[in-house]
Amino acid sequence: MGLCWPRPGAASSSGVTDGEIVLGMSAAFSGPSRGLGIELFRGASAYFEHVNRQGGVRGRRIVLRTYDDGYQPDPSVKNTMTLMLEDEVFSLFGYVGTPTVTRVLPMLKKFQERRIYLFFPFTGAQPQREPPYGDFAFNLRASYRQETAGLVQNFVGIGRKRIAVFYQADAYGRSGWAGVRRALKPFGERIVGEATYRRGSKFTGIMRDQVEILKAARPDAVICIGAYAACAAFLRDAVDLGLRVPIANVSFVGSENLLNLITQGRDDGKRYTELLVNSQVVPSYHDVAIPAVGQYQELMARYDPQPPRELLREDYTPFSHSFVSLEGFLNAKVMVEILDRLGDRPERSALQDAVFSIRDFDLGIGELVSFGPERRQGLQKVYYTVVDEGRFIPLDSWKDRFG
Amino acid sequence: MKIQLADMKIQKLFRKTLFGVFFLFGVIGVSTSVLCIYTVDTHLSEEYESNSRDIAKTIADASVDILLNRNLTALQSLIDQFVEIQGISYIYITSETGEFLAHTFVPGIPEEIRTGDPTSTVTVERSLPGMGDFVEVASPILVGVAGAVHVGMDTGLVALKVQRAIGQQVYLISIIFVVGILAAIWLVGQASRPVDGVLAFAVKLARDRKADSKGSEKLLARNDEAGELARLFLHFSRAMDRDKAGGIPQPDPKG
Incomplete structure (x- = not known):
């Protein structure tokens, strides 16, 4: 009987172990658009690192497993297959680009019984906001x-x-x-x-x-x-x-x-x-009067996150601050809030309800974040x-x- | 001098034979190539056009829901996947009013297409400056009330495939030609060797009738036309000797 119930703290869902929650990211880390993937990753990493150093989300560290797709659809699809079927990540996070995401969405539908959602892609396109694929993604940014x-x-x-x-x-x-x-x-x-x-x-x-x-x-x-x-x-x-x-x-x-x-x-x-x-789709990163911007600047300076070394094939000099890394930072903040709302035993099946429970959440940028069945985009301001x-x-x- | 004349006659015979072989191979090569060009060109063109038409129809069928949902991003994503197929150079989708809803042109929609009739679904041949020559097929979406899908097929690719097929054909025929000529030379050489022997024997008899059959036993023993001819020459030579001497001809030792 005891075997039927996962012991407290044991792995309760794919992508979750006693000590980790693994998220999967496929983005451009090479090619002419590599700056987008790198900066988005750096912003998110700054906040995840901060949370991890404070003990993680309910005792679990957040691990961001990353792959390079060079902003090309075919590698993006291949990376997603790896993340979903081999790495078995908890969910997908921080994808970059419309041509890549539009090709990945049908895969999420194909494996919908696994309940793997795509969180906060760096694209304002409509396909992940509308039927037939809107149910498999959550967006933070304006379209x-x-x-x-x-x-x-x-x-x-x-x-x-x-x-x-x-x-x-x-x-x-x-x-x-x-x-x-x-x-x-x-x-x-x-x-x-x-x-x-x-x-x-x-x-x-x-x-x-x-x-x-x-x-x-x-x-x-x-x-x-x-x-x-x-x-x-x-x-x-x-x-x-x-x-x-x-x-x-x-x-x-x-x-x-x-x-x-x-x-x-x-x-x-x-x-x-x-x-x-x-x-x-985010406020000015110079305006430290905005609480989240102040925190962003502080954590970027404290942790100075670097792009994954194994994915870098070309020279790139990161920016100390940028709109893209601020967006990655805000994405990570909302993601942590969602993971926290899943409780001590995170399950993919509970993810959607956890997202929909976010109503008028103060992200610290002056605009409140809300999600719901008819609202799969958290922020609206441009x-x-x-x-x-x-x-x-x-x-x-x-x-x-x-x- | 007489011998040289005889050699020249044989060489001329060679030349005519070789010319005949060459001419025959030329006729075979040209006719095969022409047939090959026609067959490859026709079949490839038909195949590409048929494929293009199938693709246009597939996109048209798949576009209905997308168009009705006004999801042009998904529509573009759809045609971007099809344009990766070899031979398909461009795809564009027009609305029922002729507006261009999605296309794959860079840096822009060519003037000829922009000013043409975008609602037409007739197959047309286009020569677009800076792009090349194309055959454009079209398929109506929802019997035309929702627009049309147009697919441009690169005829340059068909021409390239035809050239490649002809090149392979010419290569094969050239090899056959060289082997054939060498074989013809060898066979003609084999055939002319006994004739050379008969000629040499006849010359020997003419110079020295007393030489008779000495040293030519093998030739005289041959059981073919060359042997018959040699024996005939010997017979005439001996007959001429007897005529000169007024004697009775001796029977031929070989019969």
Whole structure:
């Protein structure tokens, strides 16, 4: 009879042992978008490390098992198979990218009896927010639909109605493109021009063709749905070829990586950034008056988390702070709260109820986090930032800056 | 001088034979290659077009729910997977009003496609600047009321496959040609050797009728046309000697 019941503290579910809870992460740690995976990992690691040093979650350390997918769908699917079937992690956490996540979602449905959920992917795309796969993921950040809607509303609000889109030729780019298209509809407007680039394009690549296509459409503003290397290349060529209109990016771009590329080794960096505006899904990491930001800065400085050495194949210099690592930090904070709510014997089967029990949870950023059966996205707010004195700061007035 | 003339005649015979073999192989090689080009080109084109049509239909069938749910991200993810298939160069999906809902073009939708009729599902041949030549097939979504899927097949790839098939064909025929010529030379050489012997025997008799059959026993003993011819030459030579001497011809020792 005693064998029928797990003894207190013994392994009670896959991915959980007496001393550990194992989470699985597949992200870009190599390639032109490696900055996103590395920074997201560093932010989450800072908080997990902090919790582990304080005894873990109800006595269990949080272990983040990581694999590199280079921001490519096929490796991402393979890594997920390994994490689910071989490593048997408790849940998936902190995946990076739309083309990767959209290919992983059907696997979660295929193995749904295992109740392995994907927590807080670094993408604002719709597939993990809607049927038929929405039930297998939980999102913290605002969606691309919300980000692009905010950008469009603000541009139209200052009379910039002719919006063009530069986007990555894949599911991520299409997600943002669809968001812009949807946001323009209530204003009776359509996308006036569009140009694409291939995923994996580098900063050294030439975006002259894309700039010429968009210039021909005579836009009032361009919204970019891409990763930092390609978007920085587009910004550089747009300015060089005289496309003098505001150029916006969504949060996925990796703002600090983009800024670093566009200004590095240039005396005239300001020329390239004065018409740049990026939407963010977390507040400014400079604003230490925000409690969670203060804690983030403190823990990043204390632990200085480094990316997994075995996954690094190329040089990368981490940022002391970034929007991406702050997002990873906030993801980890909510994840710890969920794991804590599972009690002393964490079971995958209880995960969904634990998530739905989070109502008006104070994450420390001013916006309360809530989940529910009809609300699988914890945060809704979008922030807008521009470059001033070589760093991103909150945008106060669209009219003054771009009017 | 007479011997040299005889040698030249045999060489001419060789040349004609070799020319004949060469000509025959040429006809076989060209006709086989032409047939090969036609067969490979036709079959490959048909196969690719058929596959493209199947893919377009598969996407069209799979797109209905996605389109009705307005999930363009999933739609893009779907076509991105199909465009990885060899020979498929581009895919685009248009709405019933002709709006481009998803596509795989970089850096943008080509002018010819943008200004064409996006609702048409007729198979067309396209030459897109900077991209190449394509055959585009289309399949309606929900009998056309929800739009259409268009799939572009790279005809350059078909041409490349045809070239490769022809190259292999030519390579094989060249090997057969070289082996055939060497075999022809050897066979003609084998066939002409007894004729050379008969010729040499005839010349020997002409120079010195007294030489008679000495040293040519093997040739005279042959049981073929060369032996018959040699014996005939010997017979005539002896007959001529007797005519000159006014004697009665002696019977041939070999009969």
